[in-house]
Amino acid sequence: MATPEITQEVVRSFDLAVDTVRELNQALHSEASAGRVVVRNPGGRHAVAVGLDAPYEVEIEGHVGYYCAGMNKLATVRVRGNCGVGVAENMMSGLVVIEGSASQSAGASARGGRLVIHGDASARCGISLKGADIVVRGSIGHMGAFMGQKGCLVVCGDAGDSLGDSLYEARLYVRGSVAGLGADCIEKEMRAEHVAQVRELLAAAEIDDVDAAEFRRYGSARRLYNFHVDNLGNY
Amino acid sequence: MSAGVNGWHPGLRESATFDRNSIAEIQRAAREGIYDIRGFGAKRQVPHFDDLLFLGASVSRYPLEGYREKCATDVVIGTRYAREPVKLDIPITIAGMSFGALSGPAKEALGRGATEVGSSTTTGDGGMTPEEREHSKTLVYQLLPSRYGMNPDDLRRADAIEVVVGQGAKPGGGGMLLGHKISDRVAEMRDLPKGIDQRSACRHPDWTGPDDLEIKIEELREITDWRIPIYVKVGASRTYYDVALAVKAGADAVVLDGMQGGTAATQDVFIEHVGIPILAAIPQAVESLVELGMHREVQLIVSGGIRSGADVAKALALGADAVSIGTAALIALGDNAPEHDAAYRAIGSAAGYYDDYQAGLDPAGISTQDEELAARLDPVEGGRRLANYLRTLTLEAQTLARACGKSHLHNLEPEDLVALTIEAAAMARVPLAGTSWIPGLVAQP
Numbered sequence: 243m244a245t246p247e248i249t250q251e252v253v254r255s256f257d258l259a260v261d262t263v264r265e266l267n268q269a270l271h272s273e274a275s276a277g278r279v280v281v282r283n284p285g286g287r288h289a290v291a292v293g294l295d296a297p298y299e300v301e302i303e304g305h306v307g308y309y310c311a312g313m314n315k316l317a318t319v320r321v322r323g324n325c326g327v328g329v330a331e332n333m334m335s336g337l338v339v340i341e342g343s344a345s346q347s348a349g350a351s352a353r354g355g356r357l358v359i360h361g362d363a364s365a366r367c368g369i370s371l372k373g374a375d376i377v378v379r380g381s382i383g384h385m386g387a388f389m390g391q392k393g394c395l396v397v398c399g400d401a402g403d404s405l406g407d408s409l410y411e412a413r414l415y416v417r418g419s420v421a422g423l424g425a426d427c428i429e430k431e432m433r434a435e436h437v438a439q440v441r442e443l444l445a446a447a448e449i450d451d452v453d454a455a456e457f458r459r460y461g462s463a464r465r466l467y468n469f470h471v472d473n474l475g476n477y
Numbered sequence: 478m479s480a481g482v483n484g485w486h487p488g489l490r491e492s493a494t495f496d497r498n499s500i501a502e503i504q505r506a507a508r509e510g511i512y513d514i515r516g517f518g519a520k521r522q523v524p525h526f527d528d529l530l531f532l533g534a535s536v537s538r539y540p541l542e543g544y545r546e547k548c549a550t551d552v553v554i555g556t557r558y559a560r561e562p563v564k565l566d567i568p569i570t571i572a573g574m575s576f577g578a579l580s581g582p583a584k585e586a587l588g589r590g591a592t593e594v595g596s597s598t599t600t601g602d603g604g605m606t607p608e609e610r611e612h613s614k615t616l617v618y619q620l621l622p623s624r625y626g627m628n629p630d631d632l633r634r635a636d637a638i639e640v641v642v643g644q645g646a647k648p649g650g651g652g653m654l655l656g657h658k659i660s661d662r663v664a665e666m667r668d669l670p671k672g673i674d675q676r677s678a679c680r681h682p683d684w685t686g687p688d689d690l691e692i693k694i695e696e697l698r699e700i701t702d703w704r705i706p707i708y709v710k711v712g713a714s715r716t717y718y719d720v721a722l723a724v725k726a727g728a729d730a731v732v733l734d735g736m737q738g739g740t741a742a743t744q745d746v747f748i749e750h751v752g753i754p755i756l757a758a759i760p761q762a763v764e765s766l767v768e769l770g771m772h773r774e775v776q777l778i779v780s781g782g783i784r785s786g787a788d789v790a791k792a793l794a795l796g797a798d799a800v801s802i803g804t805a806a807l808i809a810l811g812d813n814a815p816e817h818d819a820a821y822r823a824i825g826s827a828a829g830y831y832d833d834y835q836a837g838l839d840p841a842g843i844s845t846q847d848e849e850l851a852a853r854l855d856p857v858e859g860g861r862r863l864a865n866y867l868r869t870l871t872l873e874a875q876t877l878a879r880a881c882g883k884s885h886l887h888n889l890e891p892e893d894l895v896a897l898t899i900e901a902a903a904m905a906r907v908p909l910a911g912t913s914w915i916p917g918l919v920a921q922p
Contacts, residue, residue, distance in 0.1 A: 263699065264699065267699045267700075267702070268702060288692045288695055289692070289695050289699040289700075292696055292700050293629055293632075293633075293700030295629065307692070308692045308693075308696070309683070309692065309693070312696050312700065313629040313632070313700055315629060327683060327684070327689065327692075328683035328693075331682075332624060332628070332629070334628060334629065347682055347683040350624075350682035351627065351682050351683070369682040369683070370623070370624055370678065370682040372624070372668040388682075389676075389682075391668045391669055392668050408676070410669060410670070410673075411669075411670060467656075467670070467673040467674065468656055468673060468674045469511065469514075469674050470511075
């Protein structure tokens with residue numbers, strides 16, 4: 243394992259060209275005190291910085307594979323690159339920032355905390371969302387927020403087909419075009435409280451060049467919440 | 478025309494095709510315009526363990542003395558990768574059933590019963606409750622497509638993780654919990670509004686195939702520091718391939734659920750027409766494991782219609798390491814008990830027939846979220862009944878194993894079995910009784 247380097251504060255450093263992901267995660271699960279951690283040469287490795295349970299500030303200098311920051315609690319994880327499938331899946335709290343783009347299922351089932359993607363996100367962004375907030379600076383692919391239950395998905399660009407299919411109570415805000423809405427997802431009125439919410443989420447994501455008033459809101463029509471013979475054509 | 482003895486009368490002939498059940502279902506469908514949703518497992522007759530017999534010992538084999546000689550029953554699950562594998566005293570575990578589908582006291586009773594005899598229980602689609610963690614010495618935590626109630630704290634509190642791909646009652650289908658069972662607590666645990674019909678996803682949100690599953694399992698191991706075993710549960714369908722892919726993905730154990738396996742709520746057409754009997758699935762799974770050199774390395778846990786110690790012994794003889802019970806465990810707690818017959822009849826059913834687990838009106842207080850009904854089940858007494866039942870299954874399996882000369886249940890083997898029907902012989906891959914013929918494998922002499 244790499245030797246801690248001393249700057250103004252104690253910063254632990256891992257080089258995944260030398261250290262293993264296992265060593266990194268074990269160290270992050272074992273340390274009594276959180277702090278700043280720098281991860282170099284991630285090389286697209288999977289499961290980097292997963293299961294954190296303390297207010298670490300993890301900076302990953304490059305691209306990561308699947309499930310980076312999976313089930314994150316309390317920690318801030320910043321990826322200076324792109325990430326693979328399922329970034330911040332089932333996140334409980336904390337902050338995950340992707341400076342590049344994200345692959346499929348970004349923020350899947352995330353229950354709390356905030357995921358910010360400065361590039362684009364692929365299909366199923368925010369699938370099964372359960373309370374976290376996701377802000378995407380670019381566009382998202384198809385099936386965004388599929389079966390989303392709680393939380394917000396803010397897309398500054400465009401959304402692909404079947405947005406919000408089988409949606410529950412998650413709120414979706416899209417500034418650009420929407421290729422198509424999924425089953426039981428409808429456009430809803432963008433009232434002042436919603437503009438304020440988008441403004442707040444953009445500010446928290448440190449995105450200051452996008453006007454919250456330009457977004458449109460989508461949510462569940464709640465027509466399919468209970469099985470009924472009259473709804474069969476909608477499934 | 479009045480009915481004669483036992484309802485029969487000359488001139489009254491029931492159609493084998495349009496029997497009374499078929500006629501009633503057509504009438505119901507015409508009336509309601511939507512499929513029937515119910516609980517329980519497949520009710521149709523399929524080749525099952527009853528179609529197998531043990532040969533027992535005689536001159537060519539010698540038996541163990543029935544009451545005194547040791548016949549061990551322990552099993553260790555998760556020896557492949559986990560630092561802390563699951564060690565059980567008996568190879569009969571309690572299958573995953575959710576809080577939501579079942580009442581809190583019912584989940585507690587399952588934990589008490591399993592713990593008393595040194596076995597494990599399993600959470601379900603809805604997360605882990607503190608009560609079931611407290612009362613289950615060994616608790617398997619399911620990771621389901623819905624991810625209801627999934628959180629890393631419970632993951633770390635678990636003794637094993639079970640990645641649920643499917644279940645025998647509905648391979649390819651997701652869960653269902655109808656609105657009248659969504660109490661405040663259930664709604665909160667699942668992050669959903671109270672009273673809506675919940676449709677659990679049939680696909681996981683963050684992986685889609687065997688290569689992804691391998692990486693998903695790696696993530697779960699990293700989160701739990703490679704401490705606890707990871708099972709993969711599949712419904713019995715393309716079993717040979719599913720087991721091979723689960724092993725390739727890194728599973729410590731494979732849980733294989735046949736079509737007779739129960740459910741809390743699914744379309745009747747799904748329960749009765751999708752998946753294959755557990756009898757047909759076990760040999761496929763074992764073949765897959767043997768070919769990969771992983772039989773007994775990756776443990777095989779089978780379920781779907783296990784009722785007796787004979788079923789347990791036969792499943793193990795076919796190559797399983799352990800079995801899992803769900804429906805039978807609920808019956809042991811008091812489901813379908815005769816003392817509730819009047820209450821069952823009041824809601825259009827009867828003791829011995831009740832399968833409306835989706836309705837939340839269970840007179841036995843098991844498949845309900847109604848507090849008054851749930852209070853009918855005393856979790857201590859229920860746990861004691863379940864422990865009694867599990868002990869009986871174990872004693873029965875030991876009796877049969879000793880008769881076959883086996884000092885451990887795991888020493889039972891296919892060679893100890895014959896089949897009563899050609900179908901069972903072909904599926905279980907054991908000879909038709911009195912012959913050496915295994916259809917599809919060994920030609921008739």
